[in-house]
Structure formats: C-alpha cells, structure tokens
Amino acid sequence: MRFITIFLTSALVLILSTLTYAENETPEINANEIKQYFEPLPESIIDDEKNAALIKLGKKLYMDPRLSVNDKIACNSCHALDNYGVDGEPTSPGHDKRRGDRNSPTTMNAALHITQFWDGRASDVEEQALGPILNPIEMGMPDKGSVVAKLKAIDEYQQLFAEAFPDQKYPFNYNNIGVAIGAFERTLLTPSRFDDFLRGDEDALTQEELAGLRKFIDAGCVTCHNGVVIGGNSYKKIGLVEPYETDDMGRYEVTELKNDQKVFKVPSLRNITHTAPYFHDGSVETLDEAIRLMAKYQLGKDADDDFVDDVKAFLGTLTGKE
Amino acid sequence: MRFITIFLTSALVLILSTLTYAENETPEINANEIKQYFEPLPESIIDDEKNAALIKLGKKLYMDPRLSVNDKIACNSCHALDNYGVDGEPTSPGHDKRRGDRNSPTTMNAALHITQFWDGRASDVEEQALGPILNPIEMGMPDKGSVVAKLKAIDEYQQLFAEAFPDQKYPFNYNNIGVAIGAFERTLLTPSRFDDFLRGDEDALTQEELAGLRKFIDAGCVTCHNGVVIGGNSYKKIGLVEPYETDDMGRYEVTELKNDQKVFKVPSLRNITHTAPYFHDGSVETLDEAIRLMAKYQLGKDADDDFVDDVKAFLGTLTGKE
Incomplete structure (x- = not known):
C-alpha cells in the first residue's frame, strides 16, 4: 500500500511537472492582463503636415x-538618430571631452515620458532640449543670447525660423529653439513587433518571447516597466529591495525630498537591446547583467540563465522596425 | 487498483486544497516583495524647527x-484638516456655490505625489496652492495683486510674512503665499498601521488585512497603487482594460498628447476609507463600488464579495493614526 501511494504520488507529481513544462512552452497571456500593463505606441503624437516647417527646423537644429x-x-x-537615439557611451563627452555623471538617455519615444532627464527636471522635450546647449560640460554655450546671435548670423536659419513660426514677428529666441527641437523629437517613435502583438497579432511574438513576457510580468518587472514606453512613466528608487551603491542622489536634487534620494525616472525599455550601456550612470555593460541586477536590487530575486534569456528575448521585441 | 488510484488521487487533491485554504488563512507575504512595492512614510519631509515661522504662516493662510x-x-x-484633508463632496462648492468638474483630492501626504491636481498640472504643493485662489469658481480672487493687497492690509500678516521670510526685503508677494502654504502641507503626513508593518512589525496587520494585501498584489492593484503613498506616483488611463465613460480628458488638457486622453494621476490610497466619494469626478459613493469598478475597468476582473471585503480591510490599514 505504501509503495503504491509513493508510486501514485510520484506519477501525479510527474504529471503536474509536465503540465508546468507545457505551460512554459506555450505561456498563457491573457488579453486583459496585457491591456492592464501595456499600450501600443500611438501612430503619431504631432501633426506632421501642419508642423512640417517647425519639424524641419527642429531636425536641422538637432543635427547642427x-x-x-x-x-x-x-x-x-x-x-544619434542612426543608433537608436544614443551614443553607446557610459557617459557622453562634451565640447571639451569632459563627461557628466549620467548616461545620455535615448531621444526615441522620449516625448512620451512623464518628464525628461533621469531626474525628471524638465517637463517635456521642448524644455529638455534647451538644457545641454548651455551646460558647461556638454555643448558649453555661455548664455541664451549667444546661442540666438550665433544662429541668427546663419542665413539658412533666417528662413527656417521665419517659416517655422510664421505668426511671430521676432521668431528668433532661445525658447523657440526648444520648441522646434521638441517638435522634431515628437516624430521619433519606434513601433515594434510588440506593438503588433498589443494590437492583436497573436503570431507577432515567438514562444520564447512570450515566455519572456510571462516571466517579465510574473517576476514583477512590469510593476515599473509598463505603459506605452514600458517605463518612463514613474520614478523609482534604485535598490528598492537591496540597497544599491551610488553617489547619485537622483530626483532628490530636484525635489530635495529625502524620500527621493537615489530615485530616478524608470527608463523606457523600447530599443533596450540596442542602447547599452545601462543604468543612470551607464555602469552596466550588457543587457544580461542589467536584467540580473534589476532582479536582484529591485525584486530581491536571483535571475537564472533561463530567466535572463527569455526576458532578453522579450525585450528584443521592443526594437523599432525599420 | 483503479479504485485505489482514485482514492489516493482524491486524498492528495484534498490535501492540496487544504493547503490552499490554509494559505488563504495565513497569506504568505514575502519581505522582498513588499519592499518592491511599498515604502513607509518618512517621519518628516520638512525641517519643522528651521521652518517654524514659515509653517505657522502657511497654516494661518490655509485656514483663512x-x-x-x-x-x-x-x-x-x-x-478639511479634521476630515482627512477632504470635504466629502463629489465636487466642491466655490465662493458662489458653483462646482468644478473634479473631486477635491486630499492634502494629506500630497507633498509626496509626483505632481499636483488630478492632471498633474502643478509640479508641487507650493505651485498647487496658488491655483484655487485665482480660480473663478473656487476662491475667485481677481488677480495676484488683489490677493497680496488684501493680506498686506491685515496687521497680523505683516508680522507673519516678515518672520517667515526674514531674509527678504519685500516678503509680500503672491509666490510666497504658495511657499508658505506648501511648507505647511509638507507637515501633513499620516503614518498608519501599514507603515508599522512595512517597518517590520509583523503583527501590525490582522489575518484578513494580510489576505487583502495578498489579493491587492495578486490582482494587480499594486501595479498602479504602489510606492510611499500607494499611488500618486504615476499617471494611468481610466479604463485600461474596459473603456470607461467620462468626458474629462484628464492629463490630455496639460500635454495635448492623444495618448493622455482620460489619463489621470493615480490617486493615493492612504486614508482612502475616509475620503469618499471616489474617482476624479467624485462619482463613486462607496469604497466597495470603487474597488469593484477599478477591478473591472483597470484589471478586467470581476471582484467577488470576499475580494472586496479583504481588500477593503487592507485599505483600512492605510488610515492615519491619531
């Protein structure tokens, strides 16, 4: 009798394990659950035709x-527009080769973030664009007037500004530079296979990618990385579960709330496969390592190789299509 | 043999069911999981002593x-300070009894939200405080100068402003009204039993409250309602899963991004048991109903009575202690 019990129990355990395995092979993703967490990229967030002149000026400025x-x-x-909106550097060299403390975040889909910069100190891309121009270790222009004067002396800009701001008598001002660059940045959306999936194409993702998505949700990554840009819509402390070593006080520098120490805007995961290195200081070289560290410090979990591989496969679906 | 198989399988199923039941009775809450989602209220977010005069002025203004x-x-x-920072009205009557379209959110713990107002149009409590004074259907003052002139004519304020801004030659200005009220609002923190729990007191919550917390996490409520004020740290569309009927375009009015239509700042759930009615328009009278509607529209789930009762029990632990 005891032998039979053990045998049957083992058999049942075997059946259950097989079921679990089968589930891993074809992960169940419920449509409502997906809607709860994610939203496809909108087709556009600026009227391209109506703002054609403004966007043209913005692109010219962006590249200049x-x-x-x-x-x-x-x-x-x-x-870099041809490199998913990043330079691949941990931190970026400025006009005199000095580097700041934070990784340059991608401009792709940036207009859809709640705020700009790692600490959210600018409210939109229009405001953000004006920061680096005057930053002494970035573009290093001495003051707003010098920027305006410099551009004003370039014939081409005379026409571009006039066309971009047809209703303004004096379109040459510092603020308008941000308005134009911001308008251009609003065109930088990168729809991906995951958007096809979110719009109902069930075959858009492979089994491994779906398994990764399942794990991404179940492990809790989705608590912070959700919404239309899979992140970018909230602030979170780095080291929620295990204290994370960094001198960067993050959003505390903006709010001066103790609570905001080591708090950063959650980065978007769109195109993440192509925007190494990672974290606010660019200190993490590979996506594998970034996934492991996030699991450890934010979720208190050890990510095994399968987890990393599957989640990475899912993250690959967030890469913009040509 | 077949009989024995069925018998043993049933026995095993029974044991498993009992285990599940037992788990419901003593829900497992993992400390790391909790840290991943929640953070206790800080003891204070403003130096009360250093800012005593400023806070005193702010309170006076708040009550005036x-x-x-x-x-x-x-x-x-x-x-109302004696009513968890709300008036209990769906929308609030202004100086001439007219009402706006949105429910007055509580000022308790408001300083810890990412932004202010339902649509996030003010960046902090200092900025927020200045809005209603000039709003024609709220406090209805005609302009900033009139407010300043009115206060300046009150002897008591002469002294209060001078003491609150000792380094300023001309402390009477509209902006300083916001600075003072904001400083006072930063003192409005309401630590609760849940904070005791988050700080390690395992006995702070009852079994039912723990069961509610477990369900709150597992159902997905925690996706939006997390962090230090259990909400207040991100924007989300109302009707993520099922379309929700409302004319209020929410954050779209601030950003003009189509994506932000019907998007609101996620409200804090601290003191939620005492801040009925609910939702951005105050259209939901009871917490039971609010829980059911959130489950339906945000999570695509039917909340049964047990779910509502348990989650409500958990939410009760977010009420500030005297």
Missing part, C-alpha cells in the same frame, strides 16, 4: 554642431 | 477664508 561652443557637438552627437 | 473673494472659502473648506 554649431549649437555648441566649439561647433563640434550636436544633439545628435550623444543621441 | 479671506483668501477668497467673499471671505468664505479657505483651503480648509475643501481640504
């Missing part, structure tokens, strides 16, 4: 190194 | 109906 004191650094230097 | 055009509406009218 003359916005820097030595004519060498453009927005595009650190946020 | 003379900030309104007919001397009848104070901040405290809609955000």
Whole structure:
C-alpha cells in the first residue's frame, strides 16, 4: 500500500511537472492582463503636415554642431538618430571631452515620458532640449543670447525660423529653439513587433518571447516597466529591495525630498537591446547583467540563465522596425 | 487498483486544497516583495524647527477664508484638516456655490505625489496652492495683486510674512503665499498601521488585512497603487482594460498628447476609507463600488464579495493614526 501511494504520488507529481513544462512552452497571456500593463505606441503624437516647417527646423537644429561652443557637438552627437537615439557611451563627452555623471538617455519615444532627464527636471522635450546647449560640460554655450546671435548670423536659419513660426514677428529666441527641437523629437517613435502583438497579432511574438513576457510580468518587472514606453512613466528608487551603491542622489536634487534620494525616472525599455550601456550612470555593460541586477536590487530575486534569456528575448521585441 | 488510484488521487487533491485554504488563512507575504512595492512614510519631509515661522504662516493662510473673494472659502473648506484633508463632496462648492468638474483630492501626504491636481498640472504643493485662489469658481480672487493687497492690509500678516521670510526685503508677494502654504502641507503626513508593518512589525496587520494585501498584489492593484503613498506616483488611463465613460480628458488638457486622453494621476490610497466619494469626478459613493469598478475597468476582473471585503480591510490599514 505504501509503495503504491509513493508510486501514485510520484506519477501525479510527474504529471503536474509536465503540465508546468507545457505551460512554459506555450505561456498563457491573457488579453486583459496585457491591456492592464501595456499600450501600443500611438501612430503619431504631432501633426506632421501642419508642423512640417517647425519639424524641419527642429531636425536641422538637432543635427547642427554649431549649437555648441566649439561647433563640434550636436544633439545628435550623444543621441544619434542612426543608433537608436544614443551614443553607446557610459557617459557622453562634451565640447571639451569632459563627461557628466549620467548616461545620455535615448531621444526615441522620449516625448512620451512623464518628464525628461533621469531626474525628471524638465517637463517635456521642448524644455529638455534647451538644457545641454548651455551646460558647461556638454555643448558649453555661455548664455541664451549667444546661442540666438550665433544662429541668427546663419542665413539658412533666417528662413527656417521665419517659416517655422510664421505668426511671430521676432521668431528668433532661445525658447523657440526648444520648441522646434521638441517638435522634431515628437516624430521619433519606434513601433515594434510588440506593438503588433498589443494590437492583436497573436503570431507577432515567438514562444520564447512570450515566455519572456510571462516571466517579465510574473517576476514583477512590469510593476515599473509598463505603459506605452514600458517605463518612463514613474520614478523609482534604485535598490528598492537591496540597497544599491551610488553617489547619485537622483530626483532628490530636484525635489530635495529625502524620500527621493537615489530615485530616478524608470527608463523606457523600447530599443533596450540596442542602447547599452545601462543604468543612470551607464555602469552596466550588457543587457544580461542589467536584467540580473534589476532582479536582484529591485525584486530581491536571483535571475537564472533561463530567466535572463527569455526576458532578453522579450525585450528584443521592443526594437523599432525599420 | 483503479479504485485505489482514485482514492489516493482524491486524498492528495484534498490535501492540496487544504493547503490552499490554509494559505488563504495565513497569506504568505514575502519581505522582498513588499519592499518592491511599498515604502513607509518618512517621519518628516520638512525641517519643522528651521521652518517654524514659515509653517505657522502657511497654516494661518490655509485656514483663512479671506483668501477668497467673499471671505468664505479657505483651503480648509475643501481640504478639511479634521476630515482627512477632504470635504466629502463629489465636487466642491466655490465662493458662489458653483462646482468644478473634479473631486477635491486630499492634502494629506500630497507633498509626496509626483505632481499636483488630478492632471498633474502643478509640479508641487507650493505651485498647487496658488491655483484655487485665482480660480473663478473656487476662491475667485481677481488677480495676484488683489490677493497680496488684501493680506498686506491685515496687521497680523505683516508680522507673519516678515518672520517667515526674514531674509527678504519685500516678503509680500503672491509666490510666497504658495511657499508658505506648501511648507505647511509638507507637515501633513499620516503614518498608519501599514507603515508599522512595512517597518517590520509583523503583527501590525490582522489575518484578513494580510489576505487583502495578498489579493491587492495578486490582482494587480499594486501595479498602479504602489510606492510611499500607494499611488500618486504615476499617471494611468481610466479604463485600461474596459473603456470607461467620462468626458474629462484628464492629463490630455496639460500635454495635448492623444495618448493622455482620460489619463489621470493615480490617486493615493492612504486614508482612502475616509475620503469618499471616489474617482476624479467624485462619482463613486462607496469604497466597495470603487474597488469593484477599478477591478473591472483597470484589471478586467470581476471582484467577488470576499475580494472586496479583504481588500477593503487592507485599505483600512492605510488610515492615519491619531
């Protein structure tokens, strides 16, 4: 009798294990659950036709190194359009090769973040764009007036500003530079296979990618990385579960709330496969390592190889299609 | 043999069911999981001693109906300090009894939200406090100058402003009214039994409250309601899973991004048991109903009575202690 019990119990355990395995092979993803967490990228967030002249000026400015004191650094230097909006550096060299403390975040889909910069100190891309131009270790222009004067002396900009701001008598001002660059940045959306999936194409993701998505949700990654850009919509402390070593006080520098120490805007995971290195200081070289560290410090979990591989496969579905 | 198989299988199923039941009775809450989602309220977010004069002025202003055009509406009218920072109205009557479209949110712990108002249009409590004074259907003062002139004519304020801003030659200005009220609001923190629990007191919550917490996490409520004020740290669309009927376009009015239509700042759940009615328009009278509607529209789930009771029990632990 005891033998039979053990045998049957073992058999049942075997059946249950097989079921679990089968579930891993075809992970169940409920449509409501997905809606609860994610939203597809909108097709556009700016009227391209109506704002054509403004966007044209914005792109010109974005690519123009003359916005820097030595004519060498453009927005595009650190946020390269042909490289998913980043430069691949831990922190970016400025006009005199010095580097700041924080990783240059991608400009792709940035307009859909709640705020800009790692600490959220600018409320939108229009405001953000004006920061680095005057930052002494970034583009290093001495003051707003110098920037405006420099651009004003370039014939091409005379026409571009006039066309971009047809209702303004004096369109040459510092603020308008941000308005134009911001308008251009609003066009930088990168729809991916995951958006196809979110819009109902059940075959858009492979089994492994679906398994990764299941694990991404179940492990708790989705608590912070959710919404339309899978992140970018809240602030969280780095080291929620295990204290994380960093001198960067993050959002505390903006709010001066003790509570905001080591708090950063949650980065978007769109195109994350292509935007190494990672974290606010660019200190993490590989996505594998980033996944392991996030699991450990934010979730208190040891990520095994399967977890890392599957989640990485899922994250690959967030890469923009050509 | 077949009989024995069935018998043993049933026995095993019975044991498993009992285990599940037992788990419901003593829900497992893992400390890391908790840290991943929640953070206890800080003891304070402003230096009370150093800012004593500023806070004193702020409280005086907060309670003073003379900030309104007919001397009848104070901040405290809609955000009553003796009523968890709310007035219990769906929307609040202003100086001439007209009402706005949105429910007055509580001022308790408001300083810890990412932004202020349901749509996040003010960046902090200092900025928020200045809005209603000039709003024509709230306190209805015609302009900033009138507010300053009115206060300046009150002897008591001469002294209070001078003491609150000792380094300023001309402390009477509109902005300083916000600075003072904001400083006072930073003192409005309401630590609760849940904070005791988060700080390690395992006996702070009853079995039912723990069961509610377990369900709150597992159902997905925690996706939006997390962090130090259990909400207040992100924006979310109302009707994530099922479309929700409302004319209020929410954060869209601030950002003009289509994506932000019907998007609101996630409200804090601290003191939620005492801040009925609910939702951005105050249209939901009871917490039971609010829980059911949130489950349905945000999570695509039918909340049964047990779920509602348990989650409500958990939410009760978020009430500030005297």
